[in-house]
Amino acid sequence: MKITVLNGSPKGETSVTMQYVRYIQKHFPQHELEIVNIAQRLKKIERDATTFQEIIDQVRASDGILWAFPLYVFLVHSNYKRFIELIWERGTEDAFAGKHAAALSTSIHFFDHTAHNYVHAICDDLEMTYTGAFSAEMQDLLHEEGQAKLTRFAEDFFHTIETRRLAPRRYAPLVPPELDYVPGPVEETVDVGGKHVVILTDATPDQTNLNRMIERGSATFAQDVEVINLRDLNIKGGCLGCLRCGYNYECAYTGKDEFINVYNARLKTADILIFAGALHDRYLSATWKQFFDRGFFNTHTPSLVGKQFGFIISGPLAQVPNLRQILQAYVEWQRSNLVGFVTDEFGDSAHIDHLLHSLAGQLAKFAASDYIQPHTFLSVGGMKVFRDDVWSKLRMVFQADHRAYKRMGVYDFPQRNIGVRLLNTFVAPLFRIPQVREAFNSKIKEGMIQPYQRVLQDG
Numbered sequence: 001m002k003i004t005v006l007n008g009s010p011k012g013e014t015s016v017t018m019q020y021v022r023y024i025q026k027h028f029p030q031h032e033l034e035i036v037n038i039a040q041r042l043k044k045i046e047r048d049a050t051t052f053q054e055i056i057d058q059v060r061a062s063d064g065i066l067w068a069f070p071l072y073v074f075l076v077h078s079n080y081k082r083f084i085e086l087i088w089e090r091g092t093e094d095a096f097a098g099k100h101a102a103a104l105s106t107s108i109h110f111f112d113h114t115a116h117n118y119v120h121a122i123c124d125d126l127e128m129t130y131t132g133a134f135s136a137e138m139q140d141l142l143h144e145e146g147q148a149k150l151t152r153f154a155e156d157f158f159h160t161i162e163t164r165r166l167a168p169r170r171y172a173p174l175v176p177p178e179l180d181y182v183p184g185p186v187e188e189t190v191d192v193g194g195k196h197v198v199i200l201t202d203a204t205p206d207q208t209n210l211n212r213m214i215e216r217g218s219a220t221f222a223q224d225v226e227v228i229n230l231r232d233l234n235i236k237g238g239c240l241g242c243l244r245c246g247y248n249y250e251c252a253y254t255g256k257d258e259f260i261n262v263y264n265a266r267l268k269t270a271d272i273l274i275f276a277g278a279l280h281d282r283y284l285s286a287t288w289k290q291f292f293d294r295g296f297f298n299t300h301t302p303s304l305v306g307k308q309f310g311f312i313i314s315g316p317l318a319q320v321p322n323l324r325q326i327l328q329a330y331v332e333w334q335r336s337n338l339v340g341f342v343t344d345e346f347g348d349s350a351h352i353d354h355l356l357h358s359l360a361g362q363l364a365k366f367a368a369s370d371y372i373q374p375h376t377f378l379s380v381g382g383m384k385v386f387r388d389d390v391w392s393k394l395r396m397v398f399q400a401d402h403r404a405y406k407r408m409g410v411y412d413f414p415q416r417n418i419g420v421r422l423l424n425t426f427v428a429p430l431f432r433i434p435q436v437r438e439a440f441n442s443k444i445k446e447g448m449i450q451p452y453q454r455v456l457q458d459g
């Protein structure tokens, strides 16, 4: 069988993910797996119509497609995302339709599920038969168990193609909103005092609703709002995955384009950040993805801390909860406050005017009190992955994170709590005695709320 492997690593062949593909090639010599470097060669693929067409022809001639990619900031690399956009922009979806597909990723399991949800949804949108996913921790292949699992995965993929097994679609097709948003006059502005508001966008002139929402949102504030369009900046390219940033946040692009200066001087200094964009397939645009990827020069260290975040989104966000989750996780991971989303999905223009005004009011209110709401599993769980990995296997490369995590108190390992350790060592064994267990259980509910009584009495 002929399988086309679409390689999503900007490092091309020198990629951890491609070692997994090499392993499959070695163990299934009867099948032809041809690797096409997508993320690494995106500029050429986008510029040169023949190169793009060759890839599409190869896809068309294949029995199956393997989407093989590293995790990049909750998703795939921006260049891979751009390639996916090109499939539709150039009307080549039919080359993918009806083909069997599988997804293979390597990562540290930080939001690998959102990347896989994305790729699965793309396969559904392309009317492919999505057969399954393999989300490896980057070092899994170094161990027998990981090798055995990869072999099972590959076997199943090949068998599914051979037997023409079908699989159900998981994601319903997207239905774009129809509203032509026409903002009304701003009757009352929102005073943010000395707080600095920045709207960051990738809007193009033809995105009427998005541009109007940005204008209306901006006019809602009494003070001047800085609007930065990513498309106006000199950004040389996507993240190279070179990890030079790991030691001291120095990026391979330092001094070569505007990204880092704008990020440091104009975003880090803002109090209120509004990100504004339109849905492109199941995410925002590849331009937005490039922004998030390039932000990785701060590696795993939160760099937009203590901000009030709002989102203005044109498109069917309610139909893509995966994207909403990614954006919420991003804000939480930044140790910032997610105030809200305004979209053009529901209601009429007056309703959207109202929502924009309300968003501005909430942003101003929370900025004034520096309110950061409690975070959810998205960042609480996610930070434990980062904490453990930066403490251990990632530390040598990501020394800047290690220093920052010490400073920011991220190393909150539970082993450090002496009281809990004493309880677990000396009191927990007493539970082997049924009478002790019984006595404890009969008081457990009162015991759980007892510490709160002091707070309630004091308050």
Ligand SMILES: Cc1cc2nc3c(=O)[nH]c(=O)nc-3n(C[C@H](O)[C@H](O)[C@H](O)COP(=O)(O)O)c2cc1C
Pocket: 009, 010, 011, 014, 015, 016, 017, 018, 069, 070, 071, 072, 073, 074, 075, 106, 107, 108, 109, 110, 111, 112, 138, 239, 241, 242, 243, 293, 296
């Ligand atoms: C810029 C950048 C962003 C990353 N983002 C994530 C992420 O969001 N989640 C995760 O689990 N791993 C993330 N990783 C780790 C890579 O996915 C992992 O190292 C992968 O094995 C690299 O594969 P490759 O060598 O094929 O490019 C990121 C790495 C880089 C360099």
